[in-house]
Amino acid sequence: MKFCVVIMDGASGWPLKQRNDKTCLELARTPNLDAIACESLMGTTLTVPSGMEPSSACACMSVMGYDPTVYYRGRSGIEARSMGIPVNEGEVVFRCNLVSVIDGIMVSYSAGHISTGEAAAIIETLNQKLGSDLVKFFPGVNYRHICKLTNREDTLNAVCTPPHDITDKPVAQFLPQGQGGSYLKELMQKSESILADHPVNLERKKSGKLPATTIWLFWASGQIPEMPPFQKQYGLKAALTSGVDLLRGLAKMADMEILHIKGVTDGLDNDYEAQVGGALQALEQNDLVILHIEAPDEMGHRGSVDDKVKAIELIDKEVIARIRCWDKDSVKVLVMPDHPTPIQLKTHCGDPVPFLIWDKAALNNGGRRFTEAEAIKTGLFIEPGYKVMGKLLEH
Numbered sequence: 001m002k003f004c005v006v007i008m009d010g011a012s013g014w015p016l017k018q019r020n021d022k023t024c025l026e027l028a029r030t031p032n033l034d035a036i037a038c039e040s041l042m043g044t045t046l047t048v049p050s051g052m053e054p055s056s057a058c059a060c061m062s063v064m065g066y067d068p069t070v071y072y073r074g075r076s077g078i079e080a081r082s083m084g085i086p087v088n089e090g091e092v093v094f095r096c097n098l099v100s101v102i103d104g105i106m107v108s109y110s111a112g113h114i115s116t117g118e119a120a121a122i123i124e125t126l127n128q129k130l131g132s133d134l135v136k137f138f139p140g141v142n143y144r145h146i147c148k149l150t151n152r153e154d155t156l157n158a159v160c161t162p163p164h165d166i167t168d169k170p171v172a173q174f175l176p177q178g179q180g181g182s183y184l185k186e187l188m189q190k191s192e193s194i195l196a197d198h199p200v201n202l203e204r205k206k207s208g209k210l211p212a213t214t215i216w217l218f219w220a221s222g223q224i225p226e227m228p229p230f231q232k233q234y235g236l237k238a239a240l241t242s243g244v245d246l247l248r249g250l251a252k253m254a255d256m257e258i259l260h261i262k263g264v265t266d267g268l269d270n271d272y273e274a275q276v277g278g279a280l281q282a283l284e285q286n287d288l289v290i291l292h293i294e295a296p297d298e299m300g301h302r303g304s305v306d307d308k309v310k311a312i313e314l315i316d317k318e319v320i321a322r323i324r325c326w327d328k329d330s331v332k333v334l335v336m337p338d339h340p341t342p343i344q345l346k347t348h349c350g351d352p353v354p355f356l357i358w359d360k361a362a363l364n365n366g367g368r369r370f371t372e373a374e375a376i377k378t379g380l381f382i383e384p385g386y387k388v389m390g391k392l393l394e395h
Contacts, residue, residue, distance in 0.1 A: 010297025010341030042367030043380030059338035065389030074221030082249030112210030155180030229255035242292035272318030300341030
């Protein structure tokens with residue numbers, strides 16, 4: 001038996017008053033998900049333990065079968081692992097977003113979803129003008145980067161707010177606070193003058209795009225604990241495909257193969273056909289493959305109902321359809337979001353999420369569509385969320 005896990009990042013959410021109290025999953029046309037839902041075990045699960053931040057780091061760790069209360073020590077450390085950045089004793093890493101703050105308002109947590117190439121040029125300049133032996137910047141994907149500090153372990157105690165949590169809000173009250181916070185604020189403020197007349201920003205403004213006005217530091221991590229390899233934990237060889245560093249970092253921590261598939265991105269422009277094709281091909285050498293698809297979450301952060309619905313529909317049309325046709329007799333499939341990203345919040349929350357498990361032996365327990373309400377209706381609830389992996393692997 002082979003296993004396939006599809007993580008529809010942030011796909012679940014809350015009913016929308018402006019859309020007849022339907023969620024994005026309910027609004028989306030998903031004939032393939034609907035078909036397998038009628039042949040699946042469906043339920044809900046809580047992927048974010050009580051009291052923990054509802055980030056994809058915690059939530060995806062749960063989906064992958066690892067307990068976040070044991071292994072989670074901060075998201076940036078996981079992303080650093082993906083990027084090959086060592087975090088040694090006395091070093092601290094932060095997620096370093098390029099953002100657009102205009103007239104004191106967080107207009108964009110992603111600097112208008114700046115491209116990876118544009119961002120790399122800005123990060124290079126930041127290293128030249130703001131970097132030192134104690135401060136280093138590392139380029140990542142699009143707006144997501146890493147800042148590493150040496151001999152500033154006090155900053156681990158600073159209170160920092162993710163920029164996607166404060167979209168359209170004044171930033172003054174959300175700047176880093178507490179021990180080490182003043183140092184982080186100083187770095188952020190120094191970046192503003194460097195970015196103000198950067199050639200990339202001048203060109204973006206000329207083209208009518210948002211400029212990257214400042215760096216935003218959050219999600220601090222020191223050294224992170226090792227996770228047991230997935231093969232040791234579950235007895236299966238596994239691989240993963242994703243368009244973001246976080247998931248590739250989790251895969252490295254779990255000693256999974258990372259699939260490098262051309263065209264895999266974090267947005268609607270993702271090459272879904274190539275991603276699922278590469279994943280299914282990888283099942284020839286692996287027992288389990290994880291497809292992480294970021295687009296629904298990104299569209300939720302933007303507050304776009306239509307684009308989030310479109311992302312879900314693309315997953316159904318391009319990914320689920322191909323998995324359905326692959327070989328039902330030899331593959332068992334888990335489909336689920338990692339966490340909700342409600343349009344109303346434009347960020348994550350820790351509510352339970354729906355899941356379905358589909359294979360030739362699955363007995364339908366009442367679900368008719370892959371939606372929050374249908375999953376709740378089945379009455380099946382699994383907590384903690386990392387145990388869903390065990391449920392998938394049951395014989």
